[in-house]
Amino acid sequence: MARERYTRLLDLRPRWRAFINPWLLRLPNNPERLAFILHRTTGVIASLFLFFHIISTSTPARAGWEAWREEVLNLQGLTPISLLFYIAMGAILFHGINGVRLILAEALALGIGKPEKPKPPYIAPLLRGFQRRLLYATFALWIILWALLGYIMFFT
Amino acid sequence: MALLATRTAKLIPPKRVKVLVRRYDPEKGESWWQEYEIETYRGMTVLDALLKIKEEIDHTLSLRYSCRMAVCGSCGMVINGTPRLACQTQVAEVASEANPVVRVEPMYNFKVIRDLMTDFTEFFEKHRRVKPYLIRRDVEEQENPEYEYKLLPEEYEDFYQYSLCISCGLCVAACPVFASDTRFLGPQALAQAYRFIIDPRDEGWRERLEIVDSEDGVFGCHLAASCSAVCPKEVDPGAAIQRLRSLLLRYRLGLWRKSVSGPVGPMEKKAERMPLPPEAETLPGVSLEELEESKVEIPVEKLISG
Numbered sequence: 001m002a003r004e005r006y007t008r009l010l011d012l013r014p015r016w017r018a019f020i021n022p023w024l025l026r027l028p029n030n031p032e033r034l035a036f037i038l039h040r041t042t043g044v045i046a047s048l049f050l051f052f053h054i055i056s057t058s059t060p061a062r063a064g065w066e067a068w069r070e071e072v073l074n075l076q077g078l079t080p081i082s083l084l085f086y087i088a089m090g091a092i093l094f095h096g097i098n099g100v101r102l103i104l105a106e107a108l109a110l111g112i113g114k115p116e117k118p119k120p121p122y123i124a125p126l127l128r129g130f131q132r133r134l135l136y137a138t139f140a141l142w143i144i145l146w147a148l149l150g151y152i153m154f155f156t
Numbered sequence: 157m158a159l160l161a162t163r164t165a166k167l168i169p170p171k172r173v174k175v176l177v178r179r180y181d182p183e184k185g186e187s188w189w190q191e192y193e194i195e196t197y198r199g200m201t202v203l204d205a206l207l208k209i210k211e212e213i214d215h216t217l218s219l220r221y222s223c224r225m226a227v228c229g230s231c232g233m234v235i236n237g238t239p240r241l242a243c244q245t246q247v248a249e250v251a252s253e254a255n256p257v258v259r260v261e262p263m264y265n266f267k268v269i270r271d272l273m274t275d276f277t278e279f280f281e282k283h284r285r286v287k288p289y290l291i292r293r294d295v296e297e298q299e300n301p302e303y304e305y306k307l308l309p310e311e312y313e314d315f316y317q318y319s320l321c322i323s324c325g326l327c328v329a330a331c332p333v334f335a336s337d338t339r340f341l342g343p344q345a346l347a348q349a350y351r352f353i354i355d356p357r358d359e360g361w362r363e364r365l366e367i368v369d370s371e372d373g374v375f376g377c378h379l380a381a382s383c384s385a386v387c388p389k390e391v392d393p394g395a396a397i398q399r400l401r402s403l404l405l406r407y408r409l410g411l412w413r414k415s416v417s418g419p420v421g422p423m424e425k426k427a428e429r430m431p432l433p434p435e436a437e438t439l440p441g442v443s444l445e446e447l448e449e450s451k452v453e454i455p456v457e458k459l460i461s462g
Binding site for chain 2: 008009010011012013014015016017018019024025026027028029030032033036037039040102105106107108109112113115116117118122123124125126127129
């Protein structure tokens with residue numbers, strides 16, 4: 001009986017919510033988690049974009065060049081398709097720029113600080129390393145490039 | 157001083173706080189939020205608050221604790237949304253006069269036994285899987301050692317930080333990968349694997365590298381760095397995992413090979429074996445034997461008269 005009681009455990013695992021919810025935990029000094037969530041989300045958006053991109057670029061083979069021209073015209077000006085395209089481009093931009101930081105840190109172990117004896121104010125070397133500055137640069141570059149793309153797409 | 161004054165002022169808790177505890181009754185299978193209101197005092201930790209509730213208000217509240225000074229790692233819980241050790245967190249840090257609420261939940265990514273107690277079976281099973289102990293080929297020598305194993309201070313510093321782990325499970329509670337992948341080894345186990353792999357006294361590194369070389373091992377980590385952000389001992393499991401992955405990739409490419417150190421004899425014997433460096437040789441015309449035999453005369457009279 002005691003064993004039966006013990007095995008009835010409550011599972012509080014957040015599961016997939018941990019991938020999309022930046023407010024699941026309040027973690028101080030951890031923009032890497034935001035980058036992690038954005039990297040996952042933008043990865044899914046980029047995969048979806050790739051799928052539709054392959055379908056749309058096969059239009060000339062399926063329906064001829066006239067249909068292709070109509071499709072391309074959808075991208076001019078502020079249309080639902082051009083907005084979706086803009087979002088997809090933003091996702092790919094972030095995924096690409098952040099991917100470079102991740103390759104440096106994960107595969108080459110660059111910019112993650114050196115092991116040290118803990119000393120005040122007790123901030124882990126990983127959170128003080130060069131990858132943190134790269135992360136801020138990633139966010140800055142992403143916003144600038146995306147805004148520039150928006151300007152080129154919608155205002156020129 | 158002004159800076160100090162504000163810092164001190166911050167650490168005075170509100171006189172009364174509302175403690176919201178996420179409780180669980182395994183017999184009924186019910187989970188609910190329960191509210192308690194208690195008086196605080198200066199320096200009160202969340203663990204103190206919970207124990208006060210247990211003593212004075214509700215004896216059925218269950219929690220796990222032991223040392224009360226962030227050494228045993230028993231009282232990890234999610235306090236106001238952040239995985240923390242209850243004994244290391246003051247009420248004044250998480251509650252203020254404007255918002256005198258302390259929300260306490262059991263750690264995420266663990267199964268809950270009752271109230272705030274979580275089941276560590278899986279956690280320790282994964283820790284055990286990476287063989288967190290020194291492995292030597294010569295077991296007889298390891299069991300009955302004649303000499304110490306060689307370990308240089310700079311080699312020691314490479315893994316000292318990772319050896320401070322108290323297995324509190326906060327890193328696992330914060331890990332977003334562990335939240336969905338039950339087979340993922342987790343930051344604690346992987347950091348310990350790295351700690352023993354780079355230990356120059358260890359000879360079981362090949363076995364350990366095979367264990368962590370998988371999707372659920374070192375390649376499951378995606379650098380959210382939440383483990384390093386919540387670690388109460390600044391163990392930095394996130395950096396350990398990145399180092400381990402890089403080391404594993406280099407090993408697979410044949411670019412890394414570990415140099416294992418063996419037992420070394422006492423330093424006196426080492427001095428006999430090794431010749432003296434040229435600057436330590438005696439001056440010409442001076443015999444060391446004569447110098448040692450000659451008595452040292454201290455001119456006491458001169459010293460007193462001078």
